[in-house]
Amino acid sequence: MFLNGLWNRILRGVVAFTLVTALLLTTPTKVLAATYEPNYPDRYMGGPANLATAQNGAIVYDKTLEATENNIYTEPYVDELKDEFGNGIGIWVIGGESMVNCIVIEAPLGLIVYETGSSGEDGERFREVIESQISTKPIKAIIYSHSHYAFGAGAMVDDPDSVEVIGHPKLKETVENMVGEAPSAIPELSPILTARKAVQFNNYLPAEGQDAAIAAKLEYKEKAYLPVTYEVEDSEKRDVAGLTLEFFTKYISDDYSVTVWIPEKKAVLNNFFWPGTPNLYSLRGALYRDPQQLIGGLKVIQGLEPTYLISNHARAISGKTQAAEALSNYVDLIALTYDQTLRGILQGLGPDELRYFIYKPQHLADSDYNAEIYGETPWYPPAVFYYQMGWYDRNPTKIFQLPPQETAQRLVALMGGRDAVVAAAQLALDDNEYAWAAQLIDYIYELDPKDAEARTIRANALRKMGQLSMGSIGRAWLLSEARALEGKERIQKLIPPDLDTIAEDPTTYVNYHRVRIDPRKAEPIDKVITFTFSDLDNKTVGLHIRRGVAEFIREPANYNRPSDIEVSLTSETWAKLYLNRTTLPLAIILGNAEVLTGTDDDAVEILNLFDKFNPVGNLFTVPPVGPIPD
CATH class of the missing domain: 1.25.40.880 (Alkyl sulfatase, dimerisation domain)
Structure with a gap:
């Protein structure tokens, strides 16, 4: 028996060795080395590519550097748009001062500004450039293209009441839903999106050296938001500071957007024509971006036949023919990407196979304005697949992998x-x-x-x-992670809202707190805890901890059972508890909280059922190699 077993093992070994040897001898080395899709960018696998050095020392793909400089204002610059005779038309684009361009239009009664930046600091810089290089006339109107760059307006004017602020009917709601963080379809996840946004926009890359950013950095500075005072409707014509403007709001780009047409100047201002390949999916995570909505918004612009195509991120394009060609190629690239993705899905391809399925006709690939300097095409098809199909790619082995x-x-x-x-x-x-x-x-x-x-x-x-990497997004993610692995950066997994944001709306964050319950700890618990905010006219909300689940109670007085534990506290104290900057016992000692029903220990027990923000345990994506800084 022993000899038979030994012989069988030897025989199996010989067969295995023979098969492996045969495979190695009959399989060409080239096939083993390069069996990836023909559309795969082979520079990541040793294919030909040249690197260049940017002015700030960044080592970058040479095609990226060239295309970036062709598409966006990489240095501070005031671009005065001129007619065919070299005369200014009364429109200036301030580029290179922020992540976004600020467009200034001279009107009979003063200046109109389109885009104000991400912060008060952006607004201050724009104002300084306007007053020193463009005009000392007063700003009479501010137009927000969308919510992302509505936060510098307050720094651009001395008296907010002196300026009309124009925006999309949905902008106010969108800004409110940001609650100090990145906009999200699921607001409880905003801290994750905010943290991912910080990576994507170069916050972990240095200003100089081989890892330096080649695109603008989004810095988290104090905002200077002015609420919209006039909401425009689609196709609405309106006199603004003595100049007739037409507004278009029907279509969505990456947000509810306002396109502005200035008939007198044959100029269009928009958030649809972006620099480089349309970013149909963002690695940071975002709402689904419907390609057909983008096409719709661009078709509106095409129908206007502009002589000046002015975008909030790209270099302005002057010339009716040039604008028409750029728009046509841009629209066709979006249509190709979307339709070919659907074609691939209809052929049975899954998200991984779709990444390199799309073939671009040469004229679309070569168009300067279609260069992949921001996002890159392989990232988009899987997003469409997931939007319709979810995660399952029809491979049954993945159901319980x-x-x-x-x-x-x-x-x-x-x-x-x-x-x-x-x-x-x-x-x-x-x-x-x-x-x-x-x-x-x-x-x-x-x-x-x-x-x-x-x-x-x-x-x-x-x-x-x-x-x-061709795109700045991929570059930011890859280099940031490399630096974190080397201990040069510590990338935050999540960025919670600041204390003031939570304190302004504590009941919302009591609701959001429910998702942090640990069901293992809470499985034996069935209790209602309520929070009464002494600085908000004793506004009360609660949570019902029900054996592993926490249900938000908006109106405890109308709930089906009374509170077991009632805590009276200030909004600021709740914010500190939410952020793990204090404990309930300490807040009680300091007089900032009081347990009105139940005992202090009961309240502490309930709060300990929830995850806490912990810099060591759950804050960094890459485990730090050294001590955690304060």
Whole structure:
């Protein structure tokens, strides 16, 4: 029996060795090295590519550098638009001072401003440029294209009552739903979106050096928002500061948007024609961006036949023919991307297969204004798939697939163990196969994110991919992660709202608190806790902790059972509790909270059922290699 078993094992080994040897001998090396899709950007796998150095020392793909300078204002500049005879038409574009352009229009009664920036600081810079380089006439009207850049207006005028603020009917609601963070379809998740936004907009990249940003940085500064005083409707014509403007609001770009047509100047101001490939999906996460809405908004602009195509991010285009050609290629690229994605889905392709399915006709690929300097085409098709189909790609093996750590553990063992995988990843890196090196080393990193060799290989691979990235978004994500792995940055997993934002609307954050309950801790608990805000006329809301679930109670007086625990506190105290900047016992000692019903211990027990913001435990995406800073 023993000899039979031994013989069987030997025989199986010989067969396996023979099969592997035959495979290696009959499979061309080139096929083993490059079996990826023909549309895959092979520069990430050792394909030909040239790097260049930007003025700030950034090492970047040379095509990216050239296309970026062609599409956006990379340095502070006031672009005065002129007619065919070289005469100014009374429109200026202030570029390179912020993430967004500020457009200034001279009207008979004063100035009209389109876009104000992300903060009061942006508004101050725009105002300084206007007064020193454009005109000292008063600003009579401010127009918001959409909610993203409505936060510099207050710094641009001395008296808010002296200016008309024009915006979309949905802008007020959108700004309110931001609650100090990134807009979200699920507001409870805004802290995650805010943190991802910080990565995407270069907040973890230096101003100079090889990792420097090549696009503007979104800095979190104090806002100077002025509410809309006049909401425009679609196709509405209106006299603004003595100049006739026509407004279009029907279509959505990345937000509810206002397009402005100035018939007298044949100029259109818009948030639909972006610099580079239309960003139909954002890596930071966002609401679904409907390509047909974008096309609709661009078709409106095409129908106006503008001589001046002025966008809030791109360089202005002057010339009717030039504008028409740019718009046509842009619209066709969106239509191609969307329709070919649907074609691929109809062929049965899943999200991973769709990424490199789309072929671009040469004239669309070569158009200056279609360059992938922001987002990149492979990211868009999966977003359409997920919007309609969700996560399931029709591969049944994924219905109950193993968790990532279990998968990594088994694959690493199958590949010969940790050292063998590290060696293979390093070899791939040495062969300039950066994408493969990153994918391989990810299995080791999944098992031990503090493994020094794994972190180094992962950082080196991601840095190379970031330098070769065509779009600024991909570059920001890849380089930021590389720097975090090296201990040069600490990337926040989430950025909660600030204390003042929570204190302004504490009941909303009592509601949001419900999603942080730990069902294991709360499984035996069935109690109602209410919070009475002493500084808000004793406004009371509550949470019913019901055996693992926390239900928000908007009106406890009308709820089906009385409160077991009632806590009286100020809005600021709740904000500090929410952010884990104080404890209930300390707040009670300081006189900022009082337990009116139940005991102090009862209240503490309930609050301890919820996750707390913890810099060490849940704040950083990459485990820090050193001590956590204060």
